[in-house]
Amino acid sequence: MLESSDRPTKETFRALAESQLPRLYTIARRLVGDDAEDAVQDALLKGFRSFDRLERAAAGPAWLTSILVNVCRDRGRARARAPEQVSLDTVDEFSLYRKIADEDPFPYSDSLHLDFLELFEAGDVRAVLTRLPDLYRIPMLLVYVDGLATKQVAAMLDAPLGTVLARLHRGRKLFERELWDYAETNGLLVEPVR
């Protein structure tokens, strides 16, 4: 039985929302880029309208995040690359570790794999993530960038845990392959200056 003091009140919504603004904005930037502000605003409105259904104030941050993620998913659907637009052939067998070792882009390097990762600035990583269909990108971001638990993400996305784990698996492999393709097509694979 919940204590009445655990239940959120209208007064607590403001405090909750304000404390979560930076985090919500960061997540929205990653999920919908320049539409982040609008997405957060939508999430605040939806949250305000339904916060009296929240059972415990302590669950507020996760609940608001969940609303935001779904707003971002709705916004992203219209413009996202559909899964079928990305080749999934043989992606499950792709290993970036082996690709780097086989192609050996820096023959004089004694830390080949780390040198490869150092080619990427933060903007490059975001560009690579943007190439993934939302189906894989959203769980990847929530779990590996924002540090949410897979069970929590499954609840947010209203998907079974096994489905989320499968999407994470496919997403990681796609991410590895897209990192290599991005490095190749953007001329990053030149010997680093030492």
Place this chain on the structure above:
Amino acid sequence: MITCAEAVRQLWDYLDGALPDEDRQAIEDHLGFCRRCCGEVEFAEELRAFLARDAAEEMPDDVRARLRATLDELETAG
């Protein structure tokens, strides 16, 4: 005994702690003798850290002000 291909397919799940005990043990047994897959594990850990270090973007002051104004309006209207 699992093959390298099977081990590689499950490496991230292994690092995420998402494997059942039996599969986790099979990976650990494999890593006990396969140097190449140990390299794969170390690289997978680097990749995870690489993804996580994607810096949080600072919220611009004007965006923060507009979102606070939205909260003000909701508070007043509510």
